[in-house]
Amino acid sequence: MLYLLALLLHRLPLAMGQYDICKSWVTTDDGPSWEFYACQPKAMRMKDYVTVRVDPAGITCGDPPERFCTHENPYLCSDECDASNPDLAHPPKLMFDSEDEGLATYWQSVTWRRYPEPLLANITLSWNKSIELTDDIVITFEYGRPTIMMLEKSLDNGRTWHPYQYYADDCMEAFSMPARRVRDLSTTSANRVLCTEEYSRWAGSKKEKTVRFEVRDRFAIFAGPDLKNMDNLYTRLESAKGLKDFFTVTDLRMRLLRPALGGTYVQRENLYKYFYAVSNIEVTGRCKCNLHANLCTFKEGSLQCECEHNTTGQDCGKCKKNFRSRSWRAGSYLPLPNGSPNACAAAGSAFGNCECYGHSNRCSYIDFLNVVTCVSCKHNTRGQHCQHCRLGFYRNSSAELDDENVCIECNCNQIGSLHDRCNETGYCECKEGATGPKCDDCLPNYYWRQGCFPNVCDDELLLCQNGGTCYQNQRCICPVGFKGVLCQQSRCEADRKDCDGASSTRAAISTVLLGVLGLQLRGWADL
Numbered sequence: 001m002l003y004l005l006a007l008l009l010h011r012l013p014l015a016m017g018q019y020d021i022c023k024s025w026v027t028t029d030d031g032p033s034w035e036f037y038a039c040q041p042k043a044m045r046m047k048d049y050v051t052v053r054v055d056p057a058g059i060t061c062g063d064p065p066e067r068f069c070t071h072e073n074p075y076l077c078s079d080e081c082d083a084s085n086p087d088l089a090h091p092p093k094l095m096f097d098s099e100d101e102g103l104a105t106y107w108q109s110v111t112w113r114r115y116p117e118p119l120l121a122n123i124t125l126s127w128n129k130s131i132e133l134t135d136d137i138v139i140t141f142e143y144g145r146p147t148i149m150m151l152e153k154s155l156d157n158g159r160t161w162h163p164y165q166y167y168a169d170d171c172m173e174a175f176s177m178p179a180r181r182v183r184d185l186s187t188t189s190a191n192r193v194l195c196t197e198e199y200s201r202w203a204g205s206k207k208e209k210t211v212r213f214e215v216r217d218r219f220a221i222f223a224g225p226d227l228k229n230m231d232n233l234y235t236r237l238e239s240a241k242g243l244k245d246f247f248t249v250t251d252l253r254m255r256l257l258r259p260a261l262g263g264t265y266v267q268r269e270n271l272y273k274y275f276y277a278v279s280n281i282e283v284t285g286r287c288k289c290n291l292h293a294n295l296c297t298f299k300e301g302s303l304q305c306e307c308e309h310n311t312t313g314q315d316c317g318k319c320k321k322n323f324r325s326r327s328w329r330a331g332s333y334l335p336l337p338n339g340s341p342n343a344c345a346a347a348g349s350a351f352g353n354c355e356c357y358g359h360s361n362r363c364s365y366i367d368f369l370n371v372v373t374c375v376s377c378k379h380n381t382r383g384q385h386c387q388h389c390r391l392g393f394y395r396n397s398s399a400e401l402d403d404e405n406v407c408i409e410c411n412c413n414q415i416g417s418l419h420d421r422c423n424e425t426g427y428c429e430c431k432e433g434a435t436g437p438k439c440d441d442c443l444p445n446y447y448w449r450q451g452c453f454p455n456v457c458d459d460e461l462l463l464c465q466n467g468g469t470c471y472q473n474q475r476c477i478c479p480v481g482f483k484g485v486l487c488q489q490s491r492c493e494a495d496r497k498d499c500d501g502a503s504s505t506r507a508a509i510s511t512v513l514l515g516v517l518g519l520q521l522r523g524w525a526d527l
Contacts, residue, residue, distance in 0.1 A: 018230070018234070018337060019037070019038055019039050019040045019291070019294070019333075019338075019339065020039065020042070020294055021037060021039055021294055022036065022037060022039035022292070022293065022294050022308035022309065022341070023035060023036045023037065023308060023309075023341075024037075036308075036309055036341035036343045037338040037339060037341055038291040038331035038332060038333060038338065038339025038340060038341050038342075039289075039291060039292070039293065039294040039308065039331070039341075040132075040286060040289060040291055040293070040294060041286045041287050041289060041293060041294055041295055041296040041305070042286065042294075043134040043135070043284055043285060043286045044284070044285075044286065045282070045283070045284060046127065046131055046283040046284065046285050047096050047125075047281060047282060047283050048096075049127060049298055049303055050096065050125045050126065050127060050283070051125070051126045051127070051128070052092050052093070052095065052096065052123065052124065052125055052126075053092075053122075053123075053124045053126070054092045054107065054121065054122065054123055054124075055121075055122050055124070056120070056121075056122075058110070059109050059110060059120075059121045060083070060090065060091065060092065060107065060108070060109065060110070061081035061083075061090055061108045061109060061110045061111070061275070062081040062082050062083030062084070062088070062089050062090060062108075063083040063084075065080060065081060065082035065083070065084070065085075065088075066080070066081055066110065066111060066113075066272075067079060067080050067081075067272060068080075068081060068108075068111050068272050068273065068275055069270065069272045069273040070143055070273060071143065071144055071260065071262035071273055075270065077270075077272050077273075081108055090106060090107050090108035090277070091107060092107045092123070093107075094106050094107050094279070095107045095123075095278050095279065095280060095281050096280075096281065099279070099280075104142055104279045105279065106142045106277045106278055106279035106280075107123075107277065107278050107279075108142075108275060108276070108277040109121050109256075109259075109275050109276040109277070110275065111271060111272045111273075111274060111275045112259060112266075112271045112274035112275065113271050113272065115266060115268060115271050115274070116266075116461055116463075117461075118257070118258070118461055119256075119258070119259055119274065119275070119276075120255070120256065120257060121255075121256040121276055122253055122254070122255055122256070123253065123254040123256070123278065123281075124158070124251060124252070124253045125251060125252045125253070125281070125283065126157070126158060126250070126251045127249075127250060127251070127302075127303060128157060128250070128301075128302045128303075129250065129287060129288075129302055129303040129304075129314060129315075130155070130248055130249070130250050130287075130288035130315050131248070131249060131250070131285040131286065131287055131288055131303075132244075132247055132248050132285050132286050132287075132288050133215045133247045133248075133249065133283070133284070133285045134215065134247075134284055134285050134286055135215055135216060135284035135285075136212050136213060136214055136215050136216055136282075136284075137151070137212065137213035137215065137252070137281075137282065137283050138210055138211075138212055138280075138281070138282040139210065139211045139212075139254065139278060139280075139281050139282075140209050140210050140278065140279045140280040140281070140282075141209050141210075141211065141260075141276070141277060141278055141279070142209065142277040142278070142279050143260065143275070143277045144202070144259070144260025144262065145199055145200060145208065145209065145210075145211055145260055146167070146200065146211075146256050146257065146258060146259055146260060146276065147168065147169045147200050147201075147202075147258045147259070147260060147261055148167070148168045148169070148174045148200070148257040148258040149167045149168075149200075149211070149254060149255060149256050149257055149258075150163060150164075150165070150166055150167070150254070150255040150257065150444075151163075151164040151165045151166075151167070151213055151252065151253070151254055151255075152164055152252070152253040152254075152255060153249045153251070153252055153253075154249065154250055154251040154252075154253070155245065155248060155249065155250055155423060155424075155425055155427070156250065156423055157250045157251060158250070158251045159429075160423065160427060160429050160430070161253060162427055162435070162437070163193050163435060164193065164213065164252070165193060165194060165195070165196065165213055166193075166194070166195035166196070167195070167196055167197075167199055167200050167211060168195060168197060168200050169197060169200040169201045169202070170197070171195035171196070171197055174195075174257075174444070175195050175444055176444075177194070177195040178195070179195055179196060179197040180192075180194040180195065180196065181194075181196065181198065182194070182196075182214040182217040182218055183214075183217050183220075185218070185221060186221070187221055187222060187236070187240075190218050190221045190222070190240075190243065190246075191218075191240075191242055191243050191246035199211040199212065202260065202261065202262060202263035209279075215247065218247075219233055222236045231336050231337070234333035234334075234336065234339075235333065235334060235336070237333060238332055238333050238334050239334075239398060240398070241396075241397060241398045242397065242425065242426075244397065245397065245425045248288055252283070256276050257444075259274045259275055259276055260274070261274070287303050287305055287315075288305075288315055289305035289307065289315060289316045290311070290315055290316050290317060290330040290331060291330060291331025291332065291333070291339065291341070291342075292305070292307050292308055292309045292311045292316035292330075292331055292341070292343075293305040293306050293307050293308055293311075293316050294306075294308070302314070308341075308343075309331070309341050309342070309343035309344060310323035310343055310344035310345070310346075311328065311343075311344055319344035320344060322346060323344035323345060323346050324344065325345045325346060325355075326344075326345060326355045326385070327355065327357070327383075327384075327385045327387040327401065328344060328387075329342040329401065330342065354372040354373070354374060354385070355385050356374035356377070356385055356386045357381075357385065357386055357387065357401045357402040357406075358402045358404075359374070359377045359378050359379050359381045359386035359402075360374040360375055360376055360377050360378060360386050362374070362375040362376060363375060371384065373385075374386045379404045379405075379406065379407060380393045380407040380409070381406065381407055387401060389406070389407035389408075390407065391420075391421050392409060392410050392420045392421055392422075393407040393408060393409055393410060394407070394408055394410055394422050394423065394424055394425065394426045395407065395408075395424055396408050397425075408426065410422035410426065410428055410438075411438055412428035412429075412438055412439055413428070413434075413438050413439045413440040415450055415451050416428075416430055416431055416434035416436075416438075416439035416440055416441075416451060416452060417429060417430055417431065417434070417438070417439035418430070418431055431451065431452065432452070433446040433451075433452030433453065433454065434446075434451070434452045445458070447472065447473045447474060449474070453474075455473040455474075456470075456473065456474055456475050456476065456485060457470035457473060457474075457475070457476050457485075457486060458470060458473055462486065463486070464476035464477075464478075464486055464487050465482075465486050465487050465488045466478070466479065466482045466487045466488070466490075467479045467482075467487070468482065468486065468487030
């Protein structure tokens with residue numbers, strides 16, 4: 001009977017799908033024992049556990065109350081947003097509620113009444129937990145999709161942010177990037193950050209509401225269009241550098257940069273029809289438990305992995321106290337079909353069990369701590385078992401811990417980054433305006449000049465006035481008689497003396513020039 005039960009438990013992974021259970025009780029020639037497998041929680045709707053923040057302050061409509069119009073009836077402005085009236089308010093929580101009988105409820109921003117000042121809004125989703133995306137992110141907009149927006153991600157609970165995807169009706173104009181489609185990416189570029197025009201151009205249809213981050217299309221590059229070859233995807237997630245981390249986030253941020261224009265230029269006589277409205281955000285994923293748990297529960301306000309394999313922590317990211325005979329390792333999808341659990345093992349004696357992964361051949365016993373530690377770790381490693389990377393280096397996700405190339409230099413740009421250290425995925429912490437893994441690029445509306453500086457002027461929002469011309473986004477070249485950052489100030493209005501002085505100087509120069517011209521005319525007459 002015990003044998004049949006063990007056989008049934010052993011077959012459960014095939015019946016329930018890959019990586020659904022973490023262990024089974026099996027009988028061998030040496031007796032019954034646990035057999036461990038790599039395991040992970042099921043995918044779920046992550047919006048049920050999210051915390052949302054919208055900024056800047058005052059960007060949500062209704063305080064004070066204001067009216068707004070729609071693109072369908074731009075001059076019939078009878079709708080109103082009023083935060084003090086529950087029937088007319090549009091708070092952020094309405095992006096995640098259940099909508100009964102098809103009646104859309106939505107968060108809404110203020111209108112673009114301050115045009116040409118940009119209408120900017122950030123929507124930040126936080127889980128206080130690493131999650132792995134398993135399906136498309138779908139954002140549903142009411143009253144038109146933005147013509148320009150960005151999706152950003154964080155891997156460290158919002159301390160640093162990195163571009164995830166750009167959206168624009170004209171990618172080259174908005175972000176200086178060519179438009180690309182996810183379906184055109186290859187196996188070597190599946191984690192490329194791209195700009196798409198597919199979700200931003202005005203279609204004039206109420207059905208065109210959604211903006212997507214196409215996770216499934218990126219999976220399909222490896223698993224096929226119907227995602228039937230998942231083994232190949234799991235293999236690539238383990239072997240392709242940075243691919244697993246690409247689908248991992250702790251936070252997402254939507255940066256709304258320009259609202260829907262209704263297929264026309266901004267009509268300044270009716271600015272009440274320009275605003276953002278989001279009715280739903282769908283994020284499907286699973287808790288990241290490093291393949292050490294098949295359950296994830298919501299406890300004390302946050303998601304927690306129910307850790308197996310003698311691991312512990314919110315992400316099962318370390319070994320239990322008495323199971324540290326060797327350093328912690330994440331589970332692996334390989335070899336297929338059950339993967340490698342890389343379970344933590346019970347500690348033996350202090351001596352003879354110190355593992356340095358080939359980065360040191362000497363150990364030292366620390367008496368008062370009763371631990372053995374590796375000495376003089378090589379290959380840019382550090383730690384009790386040479387299992388961590390030195391500051392300024394990060395873990396090579398495609399290398400085993402005993403590989404000489406397990407630690408890669410951060411190579412942070414000295415000008416664009418705050419310091420020479422990076423996070424576990426190799427991303428450096430950038431100064432304001434800088435972006436990119438190494439902080440060697442600038443965000444939109446910034447320019448590079450030994451660092452990233454905000455644009456002084458441009459050809460769209462920061463326009464040089466009174467005939468001034470913008471020079472490399474760095475300064476306005478003003479015509480005679482005007483000054484100021486944007487040539488917005490008349491010299492005469494600002495300083496009468498300056499105006500009078502300038503007039504006197506111009507008069508004196510004119511007199512000299514006329515005198516020189518008179519002398520030349522006399523000379524020609526004598527000839």
